[in-house]
Amino acid sequence: xxxxxxxxxxxxxxxxxxxxxxxxxxxxxxxxxxxxxxxxxxxxxxxxxxxxxxxxxxxxxxxxxxxxxxxxxxxxxxxxxxxxxxxxxxxxxxxxxxxxxxxxxxxxxxxxxxxxxxxxxxxxxxxxxxxxxxxxxxxxxxxxxxxxxxxxxxxxxxxxxxxxxxxxxxxxxxxxxxxxxxxxxxxxxxxxxxxxxxxxxxxxxxxxxxxxxxxxxxxxxxxxxxxxxxxx
Amino acid sequence: xxxxxxxxxxxxxxxxxxxxxxxxxxxxxxxxxxxxxxxxxxxxxxxxxxxxxxxxxxxxxxxxxxxxxxxxxxxxxxxxxxxxxxxxxxxxxxxxxxxxxxxxxxxxxxxxxxxxxxxxxxxxxxxxxxxxxxxxxxxxxxxxxxxxxxxxxxxxxxxxxxxxxxxxxxxxxxxxxxxxxxxxxxxxxxxxxxxxxxxxxxxxxxxxxxxxxxxxxxxxxxxxxxxxxxxxxxxxxxxxxxxxxxxxxxxxxxxxxxxxxxxxxxxx
Amino acid sequence: xxxxxxxxxxxxxxxxxxxxxxxxxxxxxxxxxxxxxxxxxxxxxxxxxxxxxxxxxxxxxxxxxxxxxxxxxxxxxxxxxxxxxxxxxxxxxxxxxxxxxxxxxxxxxxxxxxxxxxxxxxxxxxxxxxxxxxxxxxxxxxxxxxxxxxxxxxxxxxxxxxxxxxxxxxxxxxxxxxxxxxxxxxxxxxxxxxxxxxxxxxxxxxxxxxxxxxxxxxxxxxxxx
Numbered sequence: 001x002x003x004x005x006x007x008x009x010x011x012x013x014x015x016x017x018x019x020x021x022x023x024x025x026x027x028x029x030x031x032x033x034x035x036x037x038x039x040x041x042x043x044x045x046x047x048x049x050x051x052x053x054x055x056x057x058x059x060x061x062x063x064x065x066x067x068x069x070x071x072x073x074x075x076x077x078x079x080x081x082x083x084x085x086x087x088x089x090x091x092x093x094x095x096x097x098x099x100x101x102x103x104x105x106x107x108x109x110x111x112x113x114x115x116x117x118x119x120x121x122x123x124x125x126x127x128x129x130x131x132x133x134x135x136x137x138x139x140x141x142x143x144x145x146x147x148x149x150x151x152x153x154x155x156x157x158x159x160x161x162x163x164x165x166x167x168x169x170x171x172x173x174x175x176x177x178x179x180x181x182x183x184x185x186x187x188x189x190x191x192x193x194x195x196x197x198x199x200x201x202x203x204x205x206x207x208x209x210x211x212x213x214x215x216x217x218x219x220x221x222x223x224x225x226x227x228x229x230x231x232x
Numbered sequence: 233x234x235x236x237x238x239x240x241x242x243x244x245x246x247x248x249x250x251x252x253x254x255x256x257x258x259x260x261x262x263x264x265x266x267x268x269x270x271x272x273x274x275x276x277x278x279x280x281x282x283x284x285x286x287x288x289x290x291x292x293x294x295x296x297x298x299x300x301x302x303x304x305x306x307x308x309x310x311x312x313x314x315x316x317x318x319x320x321x322x323x324x325x326x327x328x329x330x331x332x333x334x335x336x337x338x339x340x341x342x343x344x345x346x347x348x349x350x351x352x353x354x355x356x357x358x359x360x361x362x363x364x365x366x367x368x369x370x371x372x373x374x375x376x377x378x379x380x381x382x383x384x385x386x387x388x389x390x391x392x393x394x395x396x397x398x399x400x401x402x403x404x405x406x407x408x409x410x411x412x413x414x415x416x417x418x419x420x421x422x423x424x425x426x427x428x429x430x431x432x433x434x435x436x437x438x439x440x441x442x443x444x445x446x447x448x449x450x451x452x453x454x455x456x457x458x459x460x461x462x463x464x465x466x467x468x469x470x471x472x473x474x475x476x477x478x479x480x481x482x483x484x485x486x487x488x489x490x491x492x493x494x495x496x497x498x499x500x
Numbered sequence: 501x502x503x504x505x506x507x508x509x510x511x512x513x514x515x516x517x518x519x520x521x522x523x524x525x526x527x528x529x530x531x532x533x534x535x536x537x538x539x540x541x542x543x544x545x546x547x548x549x550x551x552x553x554x555x556x557x558x559x560x561x562x563x564x565x566x567x568x569x570x571x572x573x574x575x576x577x578x579x580x581x582x583x584x585x586x587x588x589x590x591x592x593x594x595x596x597x598x599x600x601x602x603x604x605x606x607x608x609x610x611x612x613x614x615x616x617x618x619x620x621x622x623x624x625x626x627x628x629x630x631x632x633x634x635x636x637x638x639x640x641x642x643x644x645x646x647x648x649x650x651x652x653x654x655x656x657x658x659x660x661x662x663x664x665x666x667x668x669x670x671x672x673x674x675x676x677x678x679x680x681x682x683x684x685x686x687x688x689x690x691x692x693x694x695x696x697x698x699x700x701x702x703x704x705x706x707x708x709x710x711x712x713x714x715x716x717x718x719x720x721x722x723x724x725x
Contacts, residue, residue: 053623069629080624083642083724092638096630124725257589257670266689271673288589288670302578303588407688414690432690460578462586 002068002145003177004028005050010059012045019045022059023203029145031193032178034209036185038224042201043181047074047150050179070097073139074148077155079131081123086115086134089123093138109141110134113167129160136167147171149180153187165191185225189213197221255284256467259296259304261375262405264450265289267425267494272487277474283467291405293373299323299453302460305468310375310423310450324453330475331484331495335379335446336427338410339365339419339439347419353443354387361389364398366418370409371401375448380421383445410436423448425494450495452476475499512674513698517705520678523591523665524658527598528651531606535654536647539610540636544618554611560604565597565663572597573667589670594678597664602654609650610640617643645720648713659706679705 004026011022020042027033027050035043048054049061051074065071082089087106094102110119113133118126123134132152139147149168153161168191172178182188188195188209195212197205199220207217216222264270265287274285288298292309299307300323307324309315318324337356339347345365347356360367370377384391391399400418402409406426413420414434422430427438452472457463474480481497488494542553574580576588576596587593617639625635640647662680669676671685679702686695 048623051627053626074623074627076623080621081725082621082638093628096628096634122724255675257672262688266685284675286589286670286672286675288672301580302583405688407690411687411690430690432692462578 001029002063002065002071004064005068005146006060006062006064007050008060008062010049010056010061012049012054013057019201020049020056021202024059025196025203025206027146027177027179029177031208032172032180032191033194033196034188034192035179035181035196035198036183036188036192036224037181037198038183040200041183041198043183043198044077044150045201046198047148047179047181051148070142071144072146072148073142073144074150075132075135075139075152077151079128079135081126081131081134083124084122085120086110086123086126086130086137087119089134090138090141094141097142099142105141106137109137112140112170113137114163127160129156129163132156132160132164133167136164136171140171144176146177146179149178151181151183153182153184161187185213197224199224254282254467255286256305256464256471257286257288257303258306258308258471259294259298260287260289260308261292261295261310262289262407263310263376263423263426264308266405266407267423267429268489269425269484269487269495273483276483277471277480281467281470281474283470285471289405291370291372291374292378296323299455302455302463304455305464306452306454306471308450308452310448311378312449312451314375314378315451315453319453322459323456325456327451327453328472328476329498329500330450330452331481331497331499332447332449333424333495334441335376335421335448336424336438337419337440337446338413338422338427338436340417340435341437342417342435343439345419347439348437350440351442353383353440353446356440357383357387357389360419361387361394361398364396366398366400366413366416368400368402368409368413368416368418368420370406370421371403372405374406376406376421376423379446379448383421386445428489428492428494449498513701515674516677516679516682517701519591519676520659520680520702521705523594523678524598524655526595527602527658528606528655530595530599531603531654532651535603535606536610536640536650537633537636539607539612539650540614540640541633542607543611543614544622544636544639545632554608557604557608557611561608563601563604565601565661566667568601569597569664569667572600572664576668588668589672589676591669591676593668594665594676597668598658598661601661601664602658605657606650606654609653610647613643613646613650614639617646645717645724648717652710652713655709656706659702 007023007025009022009024012020035046037043045054049056051072052069082092087103087110090106090109091102094105099105107116107119110116113136115130115133115137118130123131126134153164156164168178180191192209194208196203204220205216205218213225216225270287278284292311292314295307295309296314296318298304299318315327319327337353345360345363347359350356369380381391400412402412406422407430409420410422410430411432414432414436417435419439452475454468454472455463457465476499481499484495484497485493542550572593575582576593577583621639625638630638660680662684665678666681666684669681671677671681679698683695683698686698
């Protein structure tokens with residue numbers, strides 16, 4: 001098990017601008033973690049720091065086991081599809097991970113997200129929701145211990161969002177640790193067990209979901225919940 | 233990847249250079265190539281001997297340089313003093329004289345320098361200079377350029393010092409220089425072979441011809457195998473031997489454009 | 501102009517056209533073999549002097565063909581370092597010269613194309629643990645139809661240049677005479693209509709190749725998105 005993930009005074013800035021103020025955080029196995037915050041709060045940066053796509057400018061990030069790189073996957077806000085079939089996109093990831101016979105596993109993963117019938121269609125001509133499902137299948141196929149999802153439904157309509165959420169839930173049930181960022185309070189409530197709340201690059205609050213919504217400890221979180229609720 | 237390499241190899245091997253193995257490379261002049269002589273002559277030789285002759289046509293100076301570097305088996309040029317120097321320096325085995333034609337002075341019909349019909353080429357050049365009439369010079373170290381410089385010298389003109397805006401140095405082959413002369417209505421020294429086959433004459437006509445100083449002798453030399461061991465000695469010499477044989481000489485005499493003979497065999 | 505159709509029908513013209521295409525296509529293939537991975541590698545990697553290299557590469561797109569021809573000539577000449585191969589005045593020498601000439605074009609244009617695509621793909625590929633050469637090749641393959649533009653630019657340059665092939669090929673009738681050197685020769689023979697006619701044939705061929713590539717690209721775009 002590569003968890004827990006430890007962030008020790010991790011900060012990030014670029015060109016003299018601080019995007020994440022030094023924060024310490026431990027992400028353990030089990031409950032799904034929602035990284036919540038307004039646009040520009042630094043959610044995506046934090047996700048990328050944890051996944052290792054960005055190097056922190058200060059502090060240390062550590063997993064409890066070596067070789068954690070291969071045991072995690074990430075789904076982005078905008079799915080990146082290679083110009084090949086949906087199946088080949090999933091198989092590509094498996095092949096990159098050194099998994100043999102990738103086609104078979106890839107097809108199973110596509111079936112898992114309900115896209116087996118579109119397996120041989122070019123991925124780029126699929127709808128946004130379908131592409132995001134292919135991205136989820138691609139992540140799923142790797143059997144990661146941790147799955148990072150960076151606002152996976154931000155560009156999708158309610159129907160597609162619903163489908164994606166179901167898939168994420170299935171991931172959760174299967175024992176994969178979910179770390180998802182969102183600015184959508186309803187989604188946080190539906191999928192999250194605990195909330196990490198970011199405000200302007202600062203870790204403002206961390207709390208179990210129910211507690212967070214019932215009685216936010218920080219004034220920023222309170223304001224955010226208040227401001228957001230009418231649109232849930 | 234393997235496929236790409238195989239396709240490449242197939243493409244390269246299907247190119248004509250590799251299909252034909254028995255060939256020699258001849259460094260020759262633009263006049264022999266552009267007059268069409270080689271197109272007429274070489275198939276006859278190839279048919280007889282099976283040796284393909286690949287001609288790289290340049291100015292005489294460049295052609296001799298090609299021989300000096302060993303990039304040709306035979307040089308076939310027209311500047312006797314330069315050829316003799318080439319042999320004397322050990323780059324060539326021996327010079328054989330093959331054929332001649334003559335240079336002519338071409339110029340615009342309007343004849344601004346009043347040289348039309350002149351028999352004395354030296355006097356004609358002096359008139360052109362005196363009239364500051366436009367003159368297009370090859371200026372490319374070719375045999376024709378070399379001959380032109382000799383004629384200026386004979387006319388008592390140090391052209392390097394006395395040239396003015398009227399003296400246009402094209403730095404290119406015979407045909408290009410004639411194109412320039414045609415476009416600018418300039419006089420030019422040309423070899424008769426290229427002139428006869430040249431199509432873009434415009435206002436140009438022959439202004440002066442027939443002076444014995446306009447004699448244009450061609451020579452052929454085998455590049456010295458002692459200096460360049462890869463020179464195809466046997467085939468190169470076979471080509472030279474054929475050129476100066478009765479058969480080759482007759483073939484040269486047989487090349488005509490509009491009934492006019494271009495080159496006159498005089499092998500010795 | 502009346503002799504024109506007769507000359508165009510000649511087998512000799514056909515041979516010249518075929519040789520032109522063989523030489524230029526071989527040069528494009530060779531230059532791509534090196535240029536595409538090189539361009540892609542520069543696009544996806546970060547190292548000291550990268551910007552300098554890009555500027556040099558871009559500038560080399562404008563290499564004067566005569567200079568390239570001369571350099572290759574001196575290399576391949578019997579008196580030069582590679583003279584033993586006896587390649588001078590063969591189509592092989594022409595392929596080499598044109599390869600050198602268009603390598604920067606293909607490398608620079610593919611570098612640009614891959615870099616644009618890399619902006620989209622980088623995080624996803626890195627997330628999948630794909631980097632370095634493998635990432636470069638993946639992106640190259642993914643944008644292969646867009647790279648046709650780079651290939652065509654190279655092919656156009658190769659097919660249109662006369663300076664390099666004239667010097668290293670020698671414009672030998674039936675051996676190294678290609679479209680452009682034939683045009684130069686006919687021009688110097690003062691046969692301007694024929695030269696122009698050959699020019700029209702050359703342009704038509706280049707146009708045809710471009711149209712073909714355009715259709716392939718369009719079809720691929722519809723197919724793969």
